[in-house]
Amino acid sequence: MKKVLVALIFSIFLLVSILYNYLPKESAGIKVWRIFTHTNTFPQSNKTIVISRDSITPLENNKTFVISAYYDARESRTVRVLTINHGEDVKELYCWFYCQEDDSEYVSVKATIETHSLWFGFRYGPADVLCPEPRSCSSKHISIHWSISKNTNHVPVFEIRNRDPQPFSADFTVCISTMFGKQDNILQYIQALEMYRILGAQKVVIYKNSCSEAIGHVLDHYVSEGFVEIVPWPIDRYLRTSDVWHQSMNKENQIGYYGQLPALSDCLYRNMYRSRYVTFNDIDEIILPRHHQTWHDLMKDLEKDYPNAAVYLIENHYFPKNITVPDFQAAFPKNVPGTNILQLVYYEPEQPNVYNNHKMIVNPREVIQISVHFASKTRSVSVDVPNHIAGLHHGRAPKQPNLPQTSLIKDTTIWKYNSSLIMNVNEVLRQLNLH
Known part of the structure; x- marks a missing residue:
């Protein structure tokens, strides 16, 4: 009977661990989603992370184009992602921070979109996507997406620059x-x-x-x-x-x-x-x-x-x-x-x-x-x-x-x-x- 009780407790503990690691949880308005650490792929899909090296990277809907991401701590701990946006169609974006060294998980935060004041009448123009960095997260990479968790074929990942400023060159x-x-x-x-x-x-x-x-x-x-x-x-x-x-x-x-x-x-x-x-x-x-x-x-x-x-x-x-x-x-x-x-x-x-x-x-x-x-x-x-x-x-x-x-x-x-x-x-x- 004692062995059966120990086995039952162990089974319950194992089940709780699995649920903790693979189900979403909320804390202070931030959703955390686990990614398989051994393959760097998204759950229930076979879509790999793509690190962009391009100076202009289109997101999947072709309404937002990411140029680059820069750490900007002048007013708060923020990553400023420079983009080209469609002025009418892009109203909501999310920042995915990769807080682990191996990019094995991401923390999703709703962004603030700051549209620049002058587009000279064109439909597309510059906008800063402001991403408040979560506590205890010093991410080297970031993604921008129109969903908090949507799986897609490819989610480009961008290096966060200016995090460790060097002396002027x-x-x-x-x-x-x-x-x-x-x-x-x-x-x-x-x-x-x-x-x-x-x-x-x-x-x-x-x-x-x-x-x-x-x-x-x-x-x-x-x-x-x-x-x-x-x-x-x-x-x-x-x-x-x-x-x-x-x-x-x-x-x-x-x-x-x-x-x-x-x-x-x-x-x-x-x-x-x-x-x-x-x-x-x-x-x-x-x-x-x-x-x-x-x-x-x-x-x-x-x-x-x-x-x-x-x-x-x-x-x-x-x-x-x-x-x-x-x-x-x-x-x-x-x-x-x-x-x-x-x-x-x-x-x-x-x-x-x-x-x-x-x-x-x-x-x-x-x-x-x-x-x-x-x-x-x-x-x-x-x-x-x-x-x-x-x-x-x-x-x-x-x-x-x-x-x-x-x-x-x-x-x-x-x-x-x-x-x-x-x-x-x-x-x-x-x-x-x-x-």
Whole structure:
């Protein structure tokens, strides 16, 4: 009888253990679901966990595209998952935290979706999926799903970055987004990259959708040097992309400028703890100090003048490519295609009652959301840097093509870099066998 009683107690204990491990339980509003630890597969299915290495990963319904996940403890223990969402159809998402070293179980938490303020009328745009991290969980990976527990064919898993910040590897990083099309403006591309280097940048991050073979050859050179980092950006595999800024200009497309806004957001968080400052501009734009020689010297004074600022807005000036001066026309080989920015020293005056765009130098650790021309959400203030301190040299097609040259404003600030720029660019052209 005693043996039967012991066997019965053992059987009850075993049954309770099985139920505990394989049935869902609730605690403080968090549902916990067990996964078979020896195979990393979901219960009652044969669906394996897939760790995504892509820069854009569609979820199964193609209404949400995950870019990357970043730990963000500035306000609370949160993982900020950067996504591209369909504005009308995505209302609820869940974060799956993998709290075990072997990703053998996940904890599911309802997310808060923070839609960025500007989508410029397009149906898809950037949104931050905010995932409060459960207590006693220091997850290295996370998944995003529209269900708290639904089994699917594949649930992509994303690495959580920025959890263990390292010392800065750069004082200045330039974020370029997005590169698309088949332009062949080799000279201006190399001049811009060398100007960034002269001004003090240690890294340039380019979100590349496409480029010409010749520009690709140039980028390969800078990647091999470690100066340029290329983030593949195949946004047009998933969405109809536009090369204009507002949906009203092209109503058939789903997202603007090849996903420029989410690319900028990723560049902000990617470099948040790698770089002391981050600048946001296009490859045809250069932030030029008027009196200082480098960005380092410029920022040293700006921080003194604006101690509470984290975003420094630099006024844009259009230098039309059709208005050139003869100076420095022989500085580079004639067979190299592209615009010589040393010959662009006239910019258009501001148009009355038209907002003049800005580009930025930011302290990324004080910025939460970024847009093209300003920081849309910050923990500190933004300041307009006076034009006599710094300006944006933007060499492009004219914005006001009917203006006579006599109406333009002469600005030769870029000439103070002419010796270094000419020497550096010609050395790169030599290494590329273009000299």
